[in-house]
Amino acid sequence: MRKTFMKWLLNAFLIFFTIHNGLAAETSHQKTIELTENIEQLTIGKYLEYFLDPTLSYTVGRIHSNETNDHFVPLNKDVPNFGPSRSEYWFRFKIKNLTSSSTWILEFDHPGVIYSDLYQLKDQNTKDFKKISPGNLNPNGPKSTHRNQIYYLDLPPGEEQIFYLNTRTYGGLPVPIRIFTQERFLQYSYHEQIAFGMYFGVMFVMALYNLFVFFSLKDVAFLYYVMYTTSVVLLQIGILGYGKMFIWEKNGWIDLNFFPVFNISIIISLSLFTKKFLNTKEIIPVLDKIFNILICLQPLNFLLILLLPYDKEITLNLCLTVPFAVLVFIAPLIAMRRGYTPARYFSISFASILIAATCNALMYANILPSNFFTENGLYIGSTIEVILLSFALVDKINILKREKETAQEQTVEMQTLLADSYKAMNASLEKTVEQRTRDLNETLKQIRADLSMAKKLQQKTLPKLNLEGKSLSILTHYLPMSEIGGDFYDIHELEQGYFRIFLVDATGHGVQAALSTMTIKAEYEGIKNIRTKPAHLMETLNNECFTKYKSMNLLFSAIIADIDLNNKSLSFASAGHPPQIFKNSSNTDVLNAAGSIIGLKKNANYQSVDLEIETGDRIFLFSDGIYEEFDEDKIEFGADRVFSLLSLDSDMGHVVDKLLLEIEKHVGPSGQQDDITLLSIEVL
Structure with missing residues (x-):
């Protein structure tokens, strides 16, 4: 009961306020808008009556009833202006068409309304209303074709029509409502678009110009100015309705809050620009602190x-x-007053925009009336500001130029004083460089000779094969990335018809990896003749290398393969080596055995894998460099291509040559990036 009474009391108060509002000019009967042949455009504010609905519950039928008829308040201004309110407004007006044209256009020049619907009374007896919506201006509808609410009116000649406009906004509500003929509206829209195009064009050009100046001079004041100009443009885009049309059409929160958001952005960017441009930290320390406080308060304002x-x-x-x-x-x-010259242009330029912005703000607060200057003051003031502020920027650039010229003069004097000593130092330096160049060339020559000798020695360590009369064919290809490499292999016949093959890929490249292979070869030579399973041999080699060379971080992958032609068998073990390839008459498969790389941990376990072999079988053993080669686009040659090429049913020499040729084509002019070793074995 108490809530009902309070609600009734609130409605009574609001109705009383509406009736006695200062916008009410009179209590006489509503005037009718008469459209004659000589009228092309008419502002109809003074013909309006309005009703305030704080409950948001009234329908057009209820509004047209006798219940509210006496509560409509007439207006006497061409452009009435209401302050911020969360209530719903109903505007009533009558139009009598005394022309021969039945089509007219009604423009409600307020893009920021939440919604706006027009109702036309079609039948006085049945109280039948026709709803005329702006159609494509709803937040979730298709993109608008005009920034304002536009209604096409069907006004039969000689008849009087009654209209109700229902609208709501959270901000201030100026009500510039105009009626146009179709031809006049097209002219009006055309001229309006040209004017706004020129305005935004000037703002864009000046923002872009100052951005280029910032990149040129690296003076952050120009960046702050660009931020400020951008914030002003975004605010104007929102006020004019272009933001909802083109930028944030699907974001209702930004459409509702763009004014405070961009106003905060203007305060921050303009404070930073003023501080930097006027050097307030040195010239006006008190104001500098106030600006800092304002900047720090803006996050709270945003909250x-x-x-x-x-x-x-x-x-x-x-x-x-x-x-x-x-x-x-x-x-x-x-x-x-304290002698900072560029401040004169700054003062004049910001005086124009600040006066205009203040008038515009007071208009939205319903303190100043809505007229041409208060409505368009921001556009006029900001345009003048941009033009005048450019003089301030030029003046500052001239100051910087004079400072630069002074610095250059001092630099020239210093260069003159240092010229003689520089020439003497240069001559001495040239002699030193020549001597060092000769020394480096000698050193490089010696290094090349050493590398050439190392290459020959490494080639000598590789086994020389004599398989004449043997039932085994082996093709070897060793292609180091540089003069010497980190791959190594050994092939020897343990006993008649029993061959042991050892292939190593040491970590790293060049000299370091080559020295590692010499150490590995020395250790392998001591155990290679032991007749045991490859896995046991690999475990022995791992323990020796881990114990002796742990401090040297000697790490390498390896594979040991025993080929017993007498028993037609293959036994192999792998230590972190990539899968190898085995091809017989029916298919091609990979050889894989588990085991970690040598030298990583002591007492590592390795696995021996045994296979039966027969005449015509092929075994391909290789290092990972054969497929880890990249072209200019960083695309790897890949293990799949190696597998595919080595699976070909052709002469083994032809198969191997084709594989190496494809790798050479793949890497191109950049050359190979890893050592390549390939041992191709065929049982005869």
Whole structure:
């Protein structure tokens, strides 16, 4: 009961406020809009009556009833202006068409409304209304074709029509409503688009120009100015409705809060620009601290956007804008009095925009009336500001230029003083460079000779095969990446018809890897003639290398393969080596055995894998360099291509040559990036 009474009391108060609002000009009967042949455009604010619905519950039928008829308040202004409110507004007007044209256009020049629907009374007896919506301006609808609410009116000649406009906004609500003929509206829209195009064109060009100046001079003041100009443009885009049309059409939160968000951005960027441009830290320390406080308070201001109702937040922002504008206006005046020349242009340029912005803010707060200057002041003021501020930037550039010229003169004097000593030092340096170049060439020559000798020695360590009369064919290919490499292999006949093959790939490349292979060869020579399983031999080699060379971090992958032609068998073990390839008459498969690389840990276990072999079988043993080769696009040659090529049913020599040729084509001019060793074995 108490809540019902309070709700009734609130409605009574609001209705009383509406009736006695200062916008009410009279209590006489509503005037009818008469459209004659000489009218092409008409602002109809003074023909409107309005009703305020704080409950958001009224329908057009209820609005047209006798219940509210006496509560409509007439207006006497061409462009009425209401302050921020969360209520719903109903506007009523009558139109009598005294022309021969039945099609007219109604424009509600307020892009920021939440919704706006027009109702036309079609039948006085049945109270039948026709709803005329702006159609494509709803937040979730297709993209708008016009920034404002546009309604096409069907006005039969000689008849009087009654209309109700229902709208709501969280911000201030100026009501510039106009009626146009179709031809006049096209002209009006065309000229409006040209004017806004010129405005945004000037703002864009100046922002882009200052951005280039920033990249050229590396002066952060120009970057702050670009941020400020961009914030102003985004604010204007939002106010004019282009933001909802083209940028944030699907984001209702930004469409609702763009004014406080970009206003905060303007305060931050303009504070930073003023501090940097006027050097307030040195010239006006007190104002510099105030600007710092303002900047630090803006995150709190942004948080209030999320917490406060929109009408409260926009009122807060508008109240902050005026003292901030005064502060920015005072700063260059003080700087000018203290001898900072560029501040004069700064003062004049910001005076224009701040006066215009203040008037615009006061208009939205319903303090100043809506007219051409208060509506378009931001565009006029910001355009003047951009032009005048360019003079300030040029003046600052000239100051920097003069400072640079002075520095250059001092540099020239210093260069003159140092010229003689530089020439003497240069001559001495040239002699030193020549001597060092000769020394380096001698050293390089000696290194090349050493590498050539190392290459010959490494080649000598590789086994020389004599398989004449043997039932085994082995083709060997050893292709180091540089003069010497980190791959090594050994092939020897343990006893008649029993061959042992050892293949090593040491970590690293070049000299270091080559020296590692010499150490590995020495250790292997001591155990290679032991008649035991490859896995046991690998375990012995691992323990020897781990014990003796742990401090040297000697690590390598290896494979041991025993081929017994007498028993037609193959036994092999792998120590971290990639899978090898075995091909028989029916298929091609990979040879794989588990085991970690040599030298990684002591007492590692290795696995021997045994296979039966027969005449015509092929075994391909290789290092990982055969498939870890990359072309210019960093594409790997790949194990799959190696497997495919080695699976070909052709002469083994032809198969191997084709594989190596494909690798050479793949790496191209860059050359191979790893050592390549390939042992191709065929049972005869």
